[in-house]
Amino acid sequence: MSPKQPSMERRDFLDSMARRLPVWMFFLSAFSPENLLAQSDSATEPPPGYDPTKHNYAMGVDIHKCIGCGRCADACKNENHVPREPFFYRTWVERYICPPEGDAIVDSPNGGIDGFPEYKGDKEVLRTYFVPKLCNHCENAPCVQVCPVGATFVSRDGVVLVDESYCVGCRYCIQACPYGARYLHPETKTADKCTFCYHRITKGLLPACVEVCPTQTRVFGEAGHRSSPIWRFMRFGNVTVLKAYLNTKPKVYYSGADMEVR
Amino acid sequence: MTIKASSVPQQVIPLAIIFAAGITGLLVIRHFLVPDTFGEHGHYRADAVDEIAALPVSYAGYQACVDCHDDIFTAKQSSFHKGLSCETCHGPAGQHVEDQDKFKPAKPHGREFCILCHGYNVSRPSGFPQILPNMHNPGKACVGCHDPHKPTTPRPPGDCSACHAGIANQKAVSHHTDLQCNTCHEVPKDHITQPRLSRAEKPTSRDICGKCHGKDATGGIEEAPRIDMASHGGRYMCWDCHYPHDPEATK
Amino acid sequence: MDLHAVTQAAAEMPHVTGYMYPNEAELHWSILIVIYPYLTGLVAGAFILASLERVFNVRVLQPVYRLSLLTALSFLLIAPLPLLAHLGKPERSYEMFLTPHSESAMAMFGFVYAWYLMVVLLLEIWFDYRRNFIEWSKTKKAALTRLMYKVLSLGTTDVSEKALKFDDKVGRIITIIGIPSAFLLHGYVGFIFGSVKANPWWSSVLMPIVFLFSAIVSGIAMVLLIYMVTSMFRVKEISMPCLNRLAELLFYALIVDFSLELLDFIQRLYESEESIHILSDMISSRLFISLIVTQIMLGTLLPIFSIAMARFGRFPDEMKRVTYLFAALLVQLGIFSTRWNVVIGGQLFSKSLRGLTTYKLDVFGLEGILVSGVLLITPFIILAVLSRILPPWMESGHRAST
Numbered sequence: 001m002s003p004k005q006p007s008m009e010r011r012d013f014l015d016s017m018a019r020r021l022p023v024w025m026f027f028l029s030a031f032s033p034e035n036l037l038a039q040s041d042s043a044t045e046p047p048p049g050y051d052p053t054k055h056n057y058a059m060g061v062d063i064h065k066c067i068g069c070g071r072c073a074d075a076c077k078n079e080n081h082v083p084r085e086p087f088f089y090r091t092w093v094e095r096y097i098c099p100p101e102g103d104a105i106v107d108s109p110n111g112g113i114d115g116f117p118e119y120k121g122d123k124e125v126l127r128t129y130f131v132p133k134l135c136n137h138c139e140n141a142p143c144v145q146v147c148p149v150g151a152t153f154v155s156r157d158g159v160v161l162v163d164e165s166y167c168v169g170c171r172y173c174i175q176a177c178p179y180g181a182r183y184l185h186p187e188t189k190t191a192d193k194c195t196f197c198y199h200r201i202t203k204g205l206l207p208a209c210v211e212v213c214p215t216q217t218r219v220f221g222e223a224g225h226r227s228s229p230i231w232r233f234m235r236f237g238n239v240t241v242l243k244a245y246l247n248t249k250p251k252v253y254y255s256g257a258d259m260e261v262r
Numbered sequence: 263m264t265i266k267a268s269s270v271p272q273q274v275i276p277l278a279i280i281f282a283a284g285i286t287g288l289l290v291i292r293h294f295l296v297p298d299t300f301g302e303h304g305h306y307r308a309d310a311v312d313e314i315a316a317l318p319v320s321y322a323g324y325q326a327c328v329d330c331h332d333d334i335f336t337a338k339q340s341s342f343h344k345g346l347s348c349e350t351c352h353g354p355a356g357q358h359v360e361d362q363d364k365f366k367p368a369k370p371h372g373r374e375f376c377i378l379c380h381g382y383n384v385s386r387p388s389g390f391p392q393i394l395p396n397m398h399n400p401g402k403a404c405v406g407c408h409d410p411h412k413p414t415t416p417r418p419p420g421d422c423s424a425c426h427a428g429i430a431n432q433k434a435v436s437h438h439t440d441l442q443c444n445t446c447h448e449v450p451k452d453h454i455t456q457p458r459l460s461r462a463e464k465p466t467s468r469d470i471c472g473k474c475h476g477k478d479a480t481g482g483i484e485e486a487p488r489i490d491m492a493s494h495g496g497r498y499m500c501w502d503c504h505y506p507h508d509p510e511a512t513k
Numbered sequence: 514m515d516l517h518a519v520t521q522a523a524a525e526m527p528h529v530t531g532y533m534y535p536n537e538a539e540l541h542w543s544i545l546i547v548i549y550p551y552l553t554g555l556v557a558g559a560f561i562l563a564s565l566e567r568v569f570n571v572r573v574l575q576p577v578y579r580l581s582l583l584t585a586l587s588f589l590l591i592a593p594l595p596l597l598a599h600l601g602k603p604e605r606s607y608e609m610f611l612t613p614h615s616e617s618a619m620a621m622f623g624f625v626y627a628w629y630l631m632v633v634l635l636l637e638i639w640f641d642y643r644r645n646f647i648e649w650s651k652t653k654k655a656a657l658t659r660l661m662y663k664v665l666s667l668g669t670t671d672v673s674e675k676a677l678k679f680d681d682k683v684g685r686i687i688t689i690i691g692i693p694s695a696f697l698l699h700g701y702v703g704f705i706f707g708s709v710k711a712n713p714w715w716s717s718v719l720m721p722i723v724f725l726f727s728a729i730v731s732g733i734a735m736v737l738l739i740y741m742v743t744s745m746f747r748v749k750e751i752s753m754p755c756l757n758r759l760a761e762l763l764f765y766a767l768i769v770d771f772s773l774e775l776l777d778f779i780q781r782l783y784e785s786e787e788s789i790h791i792l793s794d795m796i797s798s799r800l801f802i803s804l805i806v807t808q809i810m811l812g813t814l815l816p817i818f819s820i821a822m823a824r825f826g827r828f829p830d831e832m833k834r835v836t837y838l839f840a841a842l843l844v845q846l847g848i849f850s851t852r853w854n855v856v857i858g859g860q861l862f863s864k865s866l867r868g869l870t871t872y873k874l875d876v877f878g879l880e881g882i883l884v885s886g887v888l889l890i891t892p893f894i895i896l897a898v899l900s901r902i903l904p905p906w907m908e909s910g911h912r913a914s915t
Contacts, residue, residue, distance in 0.1 A: 052311070067386045069379040071350055078354050079320045087535050094532075095385050106532040106867055115378050116385065128385040133534070142711060148620035149608040153306035163310035166297070168608055169601015171541040172619050178711035180534025180864055184541060189601030199317035208321045212350040214343075214379060215390075246710055262865055271679045273643060276667035277636070284631075288610065296611050305614055 055157035058223035060233035063256035065217040068130035070112035072209035079208035088183040090194040091134035099123035104260040135181040135194035136250030143173035159196050320354035341412040376404040382427045391425045418454040436508040471500040531868025540860045540872050543880040545595035550702045551852045552592040557699035558732015559585040567688040573754045579905035581736050587896040618705045629698050633691040640684040699728040713788035714859040719777045726770040731848040733763045734841040760837050764820045771813050791866045799861050803850045812847010816840040
């Protein structure tokens with residue numbers, strides 16, 4: 001089954017699976033994932049002790065807490081070898097300055113890594129805040145839909161990844177991303193984007209941006225797990241996703257994002 | 263075979279051969295070139311997931327630091343910097359975990375690094391400790407007075423603006439410039455040293471505004487705009503409509 | 514505007530006004546991707562023109578039947594090159610045939626292209642020329658030429674009445690299949706853009722249809738141009754009924770194309786969605802010349818009026834020819850601008866709907882003007898060579914007998 005079936009179908013599928021639970025239990029006792037994995041090709045085995053089907057990652061971003069220090073964007077460049085020049089980011093911080101009337105003024109000099117210069121405009125400031133941005137790891141990802149060769153995909157643990165050695169560099173995914181989260185890596189000439197630091201989270205570490213965030217603006221964990229920080233975030237936050245009308249079903253949730261954030 | 267060779271038009275035969283050869287050739291090539299693990303879990307190369315998972319880690323994560331530096335960590339945990347990861351300031355330390363002697367993590371010394379978080383910026387949440395770098399001991403290194411692992415100020419801040427710079431700046435150019443913070447806010451003594459444990463009070467009644475702005479008020483300056491507290495604003499609190507740190511100029 | 518002042522002060526990227534997501538500052542699809550739909554449009558348009566003669570028996574168009582087919586083939590051979598040159602990893606392009614992603618519009622490119630080239634165009638041309646191949650393989654002077662035609666005839670020798678009838682029948686069937694295929698080839702290019710929901714400039718159900726009609730417009734105009742120019746060089750009389758009919762068809766296609774684009778425009782304006790502000794900003798600044806001036810004024814309205822006057826007014830033939838030539842040239846400019854406005858225009862504004870960037874066209878380099886010029890000229894060279902090997906001129910004997 002393709003990873004991105006429409007959710008209704010998936011739900012129906014899961015429903016029917018659940019109804020046949022007793023039968024499944026019987027089979028599972030014989031063919032438990034461990035048993036099956038032991039027999040499978042060793043080259044495709046996940047890291048030892050890691051079962052992707054048991055995870056479903058999500059991130060929460062609390063805009064009220066962000067101080068715009070840009071440590072996340074900086075750490076991301078360090079961790080993932082994102083080119084410092086010219087202007088590509090897997091994650092970046094935007095500053096919103098909302099005057100009493102008219103459009104918000106938004107900027108993100110060097111992704112916020114060097115801090116933000118003082119606002120020198122002549123407009124009065126009504127509200128102002130920082131918004132960290134990154135790949136939204138959509139469940140219904142438009143970038144995955146358009147990839148002609150299957151070089152980008154939603155992994156079984158819910159992370160949108162790019163296969164660097166298979167991408168042809170057509171850039172259709174970059175055009176299809178509503179969030180501007182993708183870019184063409186100037187060295188590999190392939191599409192690149194945030195992986196939730198897949199190489200870290202599968203080892204039990206936090207994504208680099210979450211690790212260094214000094215104010216816990218970013219929280220990371222398992223969607224739907226009671227013991228996950230995401231659970232608390234989703235329960236108490238005024239939670240929304242970006243561009244919800246596009247039906248991309250992001251896995252990055254924002255708390256405190258007002259109407260100007262897009 | 264019931265079709266006689268002669269019943270098939272002559273021109274179809276070479277075309278059929280060419281197309282059959284072409285399609286067969288493509289299918290054969292395809293069979294050999296499609297990566298082994300393609301399609302195992304979906305329309306992608308399953309190996310790619312493991313390749314990405316196997317990438318090297320630069321940031322070790324604070325747990326790795328705690329293993330050796332538990333003393334610093336314990337001290338830090340009771341300070342305002344308890345939410346900070348070691349690598350937020352010291353940079354990626356994965357190599358240091360691998361080889362403690364060969365690679366030493368960075369120690370930011372100058373003012374620039376601290377200012378990234380603590381320099382005054384109007385967009386930061388109010389209450390977050392910020393300084394005006396030009397005014398706050400210019401030229402001196404932050405670590406001269408503040409221990410980054412226990413950053414409580416060596417002496418309590420003398421002025422509310424040390425932490426509430428945003429509000430102070432706004433008030434300074436407003437009609438309320440001459441009002442002291444404690445004219446309206448009741449500030450417990452401990453708020454200066456433990457701001458989150460003992461919070462400053464916000465006014466709860468309209469009377470506090472009425473002291474200066476009431477029809478027959480005696481407090482404050484003579485020019486202060488006056489209203490009839492009984493009829494003005496109904497059941498609303500003054501600050502539901504007026505922003506006390508920057509009250510509007512129009513009367 | 515204050516919005517501009519702040520970001521300009523940040524002086525991060527001087528060519529940006531307002532706010533672009535950082536990764537958006539540079540355009541990801543360049544002029545090469547402008548050329549691609551332009552070329553496939555010419556292919557589809559020229560083929561549809563050829564099929565008019567074949568399937569709908571528009572006899573006056575016979576002089577341009579083979580010419581249209583060869584024009585379509587010449588442009589089709591070059592069409593994938595700009596795409597290939599633009600890939601970050603062109604050496605991996607074969608993957609589109611290995612593991613085409615069924616949900617991706619672009620993955621179908623290889624198959625639509627192969628279908629159109631192998632099953633439609635080449636087959637139709639082969640069946641149409643087969644009789645000539647056999648004839649030429651016997652009558653041409655040079656031995657090498659005779660061998661070439663022998664190879665091209667794929668060893669067939671049957672020129673009996675029955676066999677020729679079969680050729681004609683198959684050719685007709687292929688053309689009938691070819692019309693929806695031509696629609697597919699170019700409508701699908703429109704779908705590549707029209708289905709990107711993230712981009713309000715592209716996302717429109719009308720996109721495939723607008724692409725299709727602009728393709729027909731550009732194809733007819735191109736065949737008209739080529740017919741007039743080649744006749745001039747060959748010092749042959751231009752068939753005036755044929756030319757008049759071409760101009761008429763061009764006129765109707767232009768009217769439909771323009772109406773569709775107008776409908777799209779009015780719909781956007783009337784719905785006035787969130788994106789309308791940044792899009793109108795873009796039209797009135799960055800796209801003013803290429804959209805208002807070259808696409809609409811010069812490329813659509815002027816040709817419509819001049820063809821209407823020349824075709825339906827009482828002009829001498831000489832005057833008509835000059836006007837048609839002039840109109841067909843303007844149409845090419847207009848359709849190229851259309852492609853430019855879609856591809857480049859769709860990337861000039863931020864998906865945050867807060868800013869505009871600029872596209873800087875290089876002169877040198879793979880994505881520069883020089884390479885683009887070469888890509889645009891090569892089809893004509895191919896056509897010149899093809900017309901030597903497969904003379905498309907109908908005087909040289911055709912199935913007029915049937």
